[in-house]
Amino acid sequence: MKIPVVVGDCNGCCYCIMACPVGAAGPINPKKVIAEKCTGCGKCVNVCPKAAREMREQG
Ligand code: SF4
Ligand code: SF4
Numbered sequence: 001m002k003i004p005v006v007v008g009d010c011n012g013c014c015y016c017i018m019a020c021p022v023g024a025a026g027p028i029n030p031k032k033v034i035a036e037k038c039t040g041c042g043k044c045v046n047v048c049p050k051a052a053r054e055m056r057e058q059g
Contacts, residue, residue, distance in 0.1 A: 001040045001057075001058060002040050002055040002056055002057050002058070003033055003035055003038045003040055003055065003056065003058055004016075004025070004033055004038070004042070004044055004045050004053045004054065004055055004056075005033070005053070005054055005055075005056050006030065006031040006052050006053055007052065007053070007054045008050055008051055008052030008053070008054075009050055009052055010030060010031060010050060010052045011049070011050055011052075012030065013030075013049060013050075014026070014030055015044075015047045015048060015049065016030050016044035016045075016047060016048055016053060017030055017044075018047075019043045019044050019046075019047040020043060020044050021039075021041065021043065022037050022038070022039060023037060024037035024038035024039070025038075025044040035058060040055070042055060
């Protein structure tokens with residue numbers, strides 16, 4: 001399964017954290033993703049104004 005990683009220039013807006021329906025983006029640091037919780041929905045990627053997030057295969 002693919003999960004998001006922050007590869008671009010994150011501005012710290014935390015929109016990704018607010019967009020995540022399961023609390024897997026962040027929840028404190030937007031550059032972290034809780035892989036065990038993430039469903040791979042991509043909502044955090046779509047909402048990012050900096051296009052800083054990218055879906056990548058785990059591991
Ligand atoms: S939405 Fe994008 S720019 Fe904003 S905190 Fe998340 S990764 Fe960073
Ligand atoms: S892909 Fe979906 S479930 Fe995973 S961190 Fe982003 S918004 Fe949350």
